Amino acid sequence: MLRLPRFSYLRPESVAEAVQILSDYGARARVVAGGTDLLPKMKRGQIEPEVVVGLGHLDDLRHIRPTGDGGFEIGACVTLTEVVSNPLLRSAYPGYVRAAGLVSSPALRNSGTIGGNLCVDTRCNYYDQSYEWRKALGFCMKKDGDICRVAPASATCRAIASSDTAPAAISMNATVVLAGPNGEREVPVASLYQDDGQFYITKAADEILVSLRLPEPGKWKSSYVKVRSRGSIDFPLVGAAAAVHMNGSLVEACRIVITAVGPQPLDVSQAAEPLLGKAIDAAILEEVASEAAKPARPLDNADLSYVWRKRMMRRAIEQAIREAVEVA
Amino acid sequence: MTNVVNETSSDLRVVGKSLPRVDAVGKLKGLTAYTDDMELPNTLYCKLLRSHHPHARVLSIDTSAALAMEGVAAVITGDDLPIKYGIMPTSQDEHALENEKVRFVGDPVAAVAAVDEETALAACKLIKIEYEPLEAIESIEHALLPPSDEPIHDYAGPGNIHRMGALEFGDVDQGFENSSHIREDIFFYEGNTHLPMEQHSAIATFVGDKLTLWSSTQNPHYVHRALARVFDMPMGHIRVVAAPHGGGFGGKSDPFSHEMAVCKLAMVTGRPVKCTLTREEVFYVHRGRHPVLMWVRTGVSEDGKIMAMHFRTALDGGAYGSYGPASMLYTGALQTTTYNIPAYRFEGVRVFTNKAPCGPKRGHGTPQPRFALELHLDKIAQEIGLDPVELRRRNYVKPYTRTVNHLRITSCGIEEVTDRVIEASGFLNRKRRLGHGMGFAISSYMCGAGLPIYWNKLPHSECIIQVNRGGVSLYCGATDIGQGSDTVLATVAAEQLGLWPTDIRVVSGDTDLAPVDLGSYSSRVTFMAGNAALQAAREMRDILVDAVAEKMECSPQEVMVADGKVGELTFEEAATLAQEKVGVLSTRGSYAPPPNIGGRYKASGVGPSPAYSYSAAVADLDADPYSGEIQLNKVWIAHDIGRSINSLAVKGQVEGGVYMGLSEAMMEAQLYRHGLHKQPSMLDYKSFTFFEMPEVETFLVETVDLEGPYGAKEVGQGPLLPVIPAVASAVHDALDVWVDEVPITPDKIMRALDAKAKGREGRYGPKNFPKISYPSIVKVPPFDASSSPF
């Protein structure tokens, strides 16, 4: 088997202590929650922390509780399985919960956390390989090298945003609470990511994701559609989250967030404009989906052809909107 | 002679029952010790340093820093293992560790033994190798061109051609002339790998002058021979044990670098040395399904009778010979065991490329042409307006006949297996709905290769049964790789001795303790080792019966052997009685295939088998006309097993074959990019999960073969074969497009749909078959019927 490299494991007593460790060690430290993303990557030499800081045991990160304003706060170390089996979350945020339920496999959802899922590394089949493989091919910009292997002309890494829950959270206007050396701050999930597969997350290296805050759903109904090669295990080849606010049979508002077609989830809600004030019908839906899928830029760094993935984006968006309305 | 369809086997007591395997409890409880579970005192751990280049000359290797590292016991390179080996006598082209040149990314160059894996890995990183890169050959087309610097190997040729063959049986030109309809098609079958659950592992000791290797190998006898060659040692000083297996599927049939390396390191250090491959390394060890490009031309008469067929194949062999010469011939050998082809021409070529070496995988060399052949016949049926099942039936081979390429067909349930799946699936009156499709295909497979891998006149399988104070031990070199051969051998003997299979201790896969069986390949074990065991068991039964008859003062015919009793005595009493009378109770059995099963022309060694199994499948699926995504609904499969020795185990093999076939048909692909394996991990190399697997309904047809043990034939490989073309055919049925390439992925279907929407041919697949200078055709005279009863 692939072996884990040597590292020191620290077990802080509090979030504050964890933050302190991160600021002490800087880039040499990494937090670990469920470890389902970090540990395989350490085995392949994609991430090489000297110090791994455990968070999973901290009670402060393990709550699911209603917020004063009708929403919910979920601690970063709540597992995906816990989210999926929570009836309150299930009825308030069907899209988010469905996304959580579609992550990898049951065993991985039992360890994988919601915080880890929001922070999950971007993916690329030139990068998600062992050290020896990457050495044989020649390293790439994201780790140990200086050019992009899939898009050599690109100035930035185009590794793929692969979190299933991120687009669903964004479609609900969710925020995250980050704790850093200067205390806590709350930022929209949408602003957590940027268009760069290497530096994909805007959170500072010494910040810890403490919780996810989902606002009161109100009339927002949501769904998430994931396209993958197989019915389990696989990362999204295309993902589309939709949230719809219906007024009778008419669409009052609609948000669409797509993922796995570039380095960050993309909010493409403006494409939903033709739907507003109208009833859902096939023709408008098709028009909206085509428009919403336009910014999708899949490359040849995941499974199946990128032409196919691009086309599946349209379908996923259509289906996500339809499903969200059906819930409504 | 007629075929008996006998599904009850009520005359037999244990044969045919659905019983748990003899090794089931140990495996379920996690008590079975696989190679990697073995812990010997003082063991060192080995890691191999593998090439980072697809094709390069090795200029120098400096191991000094690695050797100097604390915890490192030894470092070896090709200089320490200069003798080449290979599974076939004609392709002894592998060094355990390459020191002249490397031929694919993953080719081993050095091996380290250290106190633990971590140290061994760190030491590997300290080994300095200077390479001079050479042009890498990545495709069949590329390999057919003259190499720009040098060929991958300095034998065979010209260029990167490994092997070619060209044979003709009957008058093909005349056959085409007499045809009223002729069609040509081109197909491609992408390579894929075995994906056994257990990664290869080996551990060796060298004590005194005796070398012992425990390994997850399918063929301890061939590994034994290879070790004797590489270490220039007498076979009597070497013992190879095939440890309990976590799956082979053909992937553990060659002698391997890591096996050679642990042996050498054990010799150098005097300590046990173990090497367990990572999953990524298993992808490099490979020896899996060859990518094959195929061209086929068939002429049929007005009423759909095949008049002539011309089949061309080009195989991408990867970096080494492996079983390649046989693989190449297999792509042309078994077309004739299902259809009566009066005139048949085959031309094949295998080329070397700079990829992990290909070899045998379940169905060895035959799933690719079977896919092509069945789809090709579907197209012909469509063109001449004949139902595809009817077209096939008009050409089915008959039992007890000779094929045009001289193969002896005996029991043959081809009609029966067809009937079963056609009736059960309602294929002929299927209801049409948008995007729904059903496909039918048939196939046939060997029950053991008629010839051993190296030429010799010894039996192919040998067995000893010993009864000692009432306990029964069965010794046979056969290797249970998870297919259940220990259970089969125990059941065969138990039936004769009136015992349960679990009453019999099977000692198998050990070159010291058991007589030779050639190995677990070509679906040979039930038929060959089963016959050897049957012979030994019958003889033992006779000894016991005679002793009891003497005591009872009755004739041996009056002594019943059943339910743990021999006559009126318990088995133990009878055994004691016999032992008092004759001393050591030991009987022997052996099996060699009859000499008349194949032809006598050059290259006739591939294809003959003492019997052939037959399988038929219908696949039912829904296909999405927008995305090309497939939802499999159900597979019906019928298999002519001859006689099932253990119905539970047989069904398990059938379903396993269907699973593997579906997974190959729809997603598995050993792809390369920039000279590297594209996805050497179980996450990225896609294979079926529970979610993709549809319901499977299995029918066993028993034709009771006259030469098989209790009439048994094979099941390990055959049932995979019809599944792949059945899926392809169903996709066409659903969407009216052809995907002439495996795997049939949604993006390929989408391309075919797009082509159709644009008014072009609704097809995805290879457009050209390269021009290949095959050797001149050898015209083989017809089989001399006077030398054989049929």
Ligand SMILES: Cc1cc2nc3c(=O)[nH]c(=O)nc-3n(C[C@H](O)[C@H](O)[C@H](O)COP(=O)(O)OP(=O)(O)OC[C@H]3O[C@@H](n4cnc5c(N)ncnc54)[C@H](O)[C@@H]3O)c2cc1C
């Ligand atoms: C075979 C396989 C299949 C998978 N399939 C999917 C899939 O389909 N969809 C999908 O979305 N994911 C998938 N994953 C990835 C992963 O399992 C999930 O994303 C999971 O939710 C990650 O959570 P974790 O707690 O295990 O993260 P970890 O591995 O512990 O951490 C992941 C990253 O986030 C950082 N991190 C974790 N928690 C925090 C925190 N509180 N604050 C700051 N940083 C933090 C870590 O430092 C690390 O960089 C798969 C993984 C595997 C191995």
Ligand code: SF4
């Ligand atoms: S997108 Fe380019 S830079 Fe980023 S991981 Fe892939 S190959 Fe490397």
